[in-house]
Amino acid sequence: MNILTLSWKNLKNKPLNLLLNLVLFALGAGLIILLLLLNHQLDDQLRRNQAGVNMVIGAKGSPLQLVLSSLYHIDSPTGNIPIAKAKPFMRPGHPLIKTAVPLALGDSYEGFRIVGTSPDMLALYHASIAQGQPWQHPFEVVLGSGVARSTGLKLGSRFHSSHGFVLDDNLVHEDADAFLVTGILKQTGSVIDQLLLTSPQSVWEVHGDHGTETAPHDSTAVTHHEGAEAEPEKPLYEYEDKEITSLLIQFKNINAQTLSLPRNINENTDLMAANPAFELDRLFSLVGSGEKTLRAIAVIILIVSALSIFISLYASLKERRYELALMRVMGASPDKLTGLVMLEGLLLAAMGCVFGFMLGHIGMELLSGYLEKTYRYPFTGWLFLPGPELQLLGGGLLIGLIAAFIPSLQARLTDISETLAEN
Amino acid sequence: MLSTNALSFAYPGQPELNFADFECRQGEHWLVLGQSGSGKTTLLHLLAGMLTPTSGSVILAGTNISRLSGKAVDKFRGGHIGIIFQRSHFIKSLSVEENLLLAQQLAGFPIDRSKVSGLLERLNIVHKLKSRPDRLSVGEQQRVAIARSLVNTPKIILADEPTSALDDLNCEYVTQLLEQQAMEMNATLLIVTHDGRLRNRISNQIHLN
Structure with a gap:
């Protein structure tokens, strides 16, 4: 019968109070854990998928939209740009640019985006071929590992692409040639896992048969010119009559010239240049205010739960005045009574934290299915962040101690003679 | 074993209570008699060290x-x-x-389950070992309270109106138990009461007025 058992039995003796306190505490702690996990994984995904890209060039519009569509593949592109205009940035030998990876967007397969690009794309995301070989000719396609897993496509599989980014049977390019799977990528954990890679020529040819017909989401589709035949040997920047969606640019070094380059492009050309790091910070500050609100709500719930612990300890001590006096009569020191009440507060907080951690992680795992469907990024509830989670545990225990402080003082100051003389 | 010396006590704002000196030897049984308000409970709390006297002293086992x-x-x-x-x-x-185990532990004695059950057996209440105290009748509760007071083999047993809530049968039973157990442990027994039923059982008497 140690003091820990006694404090647990005292708590258990009031099951409804115990339940209320635990539920409140677990809700507050769980919400904080959920936010921590979500924030960490979102941040991690977005930073990783930045892939060392310093600048994105595309059609004029919203720079954030350009970055989201070209780097993260979660928004519609801002439009297309003629290769003739993008040519200066695509030719080898530009004094500032190390790599310029072209993207031609507009089609998808079962909701996964088909990206017409150059093999440099693989280096950008540190991706390598797991099976088969890279795309060489038009209509050869390499699958990201996630695409291969979800769609069940294998080497040698053939499929028709679908116009736009949403899954819609009416928009399938039945009349165009079928794509042939020639390779599958190793898993990278980045967005490339969720893409189908092919040459820009394939995208042009798929749309070559449509003429000027307008399809839904047409702004997202690469426009095309009748009868244009692709020649694999010809460098991409020589197709001056064609269009691409955007260019992902890596600089050789960061210096004053590269810093002013985006502004020069925006002011002096029909193109738009966006800085992913800058746009990402802007996005975080937008999303951040929502997250801050949720975090504030979680903190308020924790404060309410501290209040609830305080009230139930205080009320139960009023009822247990005789018990406390009795314990003194039986030889317990005032310190022991203080310890007993403190322990009850700590125990509530510790159990609340444990339930909150379970709630947060399980909640995140349940939410991850939904998030993966929406964003096609992998999320998990089984990620543990030792630093912040230990901090939360420490904070939680401190809340328990603070809530128990006044009641424990009250227990200490119980006048045993007066209490036991009352009848 | 138990003696007082010029013991007095005053509650804030109330006249001082003075208690006549007395001395109880080991194994003796005493009654403290007096009407309500005569300071019986105050005396018991002073003897138990639950109150500190304004002046005078309580000497207990030296x-x-x-x-x-x-x-x-x-x-x-x-x-x-x-x-x-x-x-x-x-x-x-x-x-x-x-x-009862908690009483052993809080007093700093090792936990002794067989002693607890033996004691409850002697008090004829061992069948309630696992029961919650609030499920017992008043008479049973009083027996458990007696068992708890004896669990550490005390040198002195102080009882505050132990029979006032009991009917004649239980009063007789509880008093008998108290006397018997005190005798077995050779402990000094001091019962504070205004219960007239006890007057004729115990001859050593202190009268408060």
């Missing part, structure tokens, strides 16, 4: 408990004095057995 610090007097009381209150109070969340 120790002047009026001089002990708060913590030391709690410890001394737990180890040497068994107390039975008019209404029995227990730790509600614990069973009868656990209440």
Whole structure:
């Protein structure tokens, strides 16, 4: 019968109070854990998928939209740009640019985006071929590992692409040639896992048969010119009559010239240049205010739960005045009574934290299915962040101690003679 | 064993209560008699070290408990004095057995389950070992309270109106038990009461007025 058992039995003796306190505490702690996990994984995904890209060039519009569509593949592109205009940035030998990876967007397969690009794309995301070989000719396609897993496509599989980014049977390019799977990528954990890679020529040819017909989401589709035949040997920047969606640019070094380059492009050309790091910070500050609100709500719930612990300890001590006096009569020191009440507060907080951690992680795992469907990024509830989670545990225990402080003082100051003389 | 010397006590704003000196030897049984308000409970609390006298002293087994610090007097009381209150109070969340084990532990004695069950057996209440105290009848509760006061083999047993809530049958039974157990442990028994039913049982009497 140690003091820990006694404090647990005292708590258990009031099951409804115990339940209320635990539920409140677990809700507050769980919400904080959920936010921590979500924030960490979102941040991690977005930073990783930045892939060392310093600048994105595309059609004029919203720079954030350009970055989201070209780097993260979660928004519609801002439009297309003629290769003739993008040519200066695509030719080898530009004094500032190390790599310029072209993207031609507009089609998808079962909701996964088909990206017409150059093999440099693989280096950008540190991706390598797991099976088969890279795309060489038009209509050869390499699958990201996630695409291969979800769609069940294998080497040698053939499929028709679908116009736009949403899954819609009416928009399938039945009349165009079928794509042939020639390779599958190793898993990278980045967005490339969720893409189908092919040459820009394939995208042009798929749309070559449509003429000027307008399809839904047409702004997202690469426009095309009748009868244009692709020649694999010809460098991409020589197709001056064609269009691409955007260019992902890596600089050789960061210096004053590269810093002013985006502004020069925006002011002096029909193109738009966006800085992913800058746009990402802007996005975080937008999303951040929502997250801050949720975090504030979680903190308020924790404060309410501290209040609830305080009230139930205080009320139960009023009822247990005789018990406390009795314990003194039986030889317990005032310190022991203080310890007993403190322990009850700590125990509530510790159990609340444990339930909150379970709630947060399980909640995140349940939410991850939904998030993966929406964003096609992998999320998990089984990620543990030792630093912040230990901090939360420490904070939680401190809340328990603070809530128990006044009641424990009250227990200490119980006048045993007066209490036991009352009848 | 137990003696007082010029003991007095005053509650804030009330006239001082003075108690006549008395001395009880080991194994003796005493009654403290007096009407309500005569200071019976105050005297018992002074003897148990639950109140500190305004002046005078209580000498218990050779120790002047009026001089002990708060913590030391709690410890001394737990180890040497068994107390039975008019209404029995227990730790509600614990069973009868656990209440008695807690009394052993808080007084700093090793836990001894066989002693607890043996004691409850002698008091004819061992079948309630695992029950919650608030499920017992008043008479049963009083027997458990007696068992708790005896669990550390005290040198002195103080009882505050132990029979006032009991009917004649239970009164007789409880008094008999108290006397019998005190005798077996060779402990000094001091019963504070205004219950006339006890007057003729115990001849050593202190009258308060």
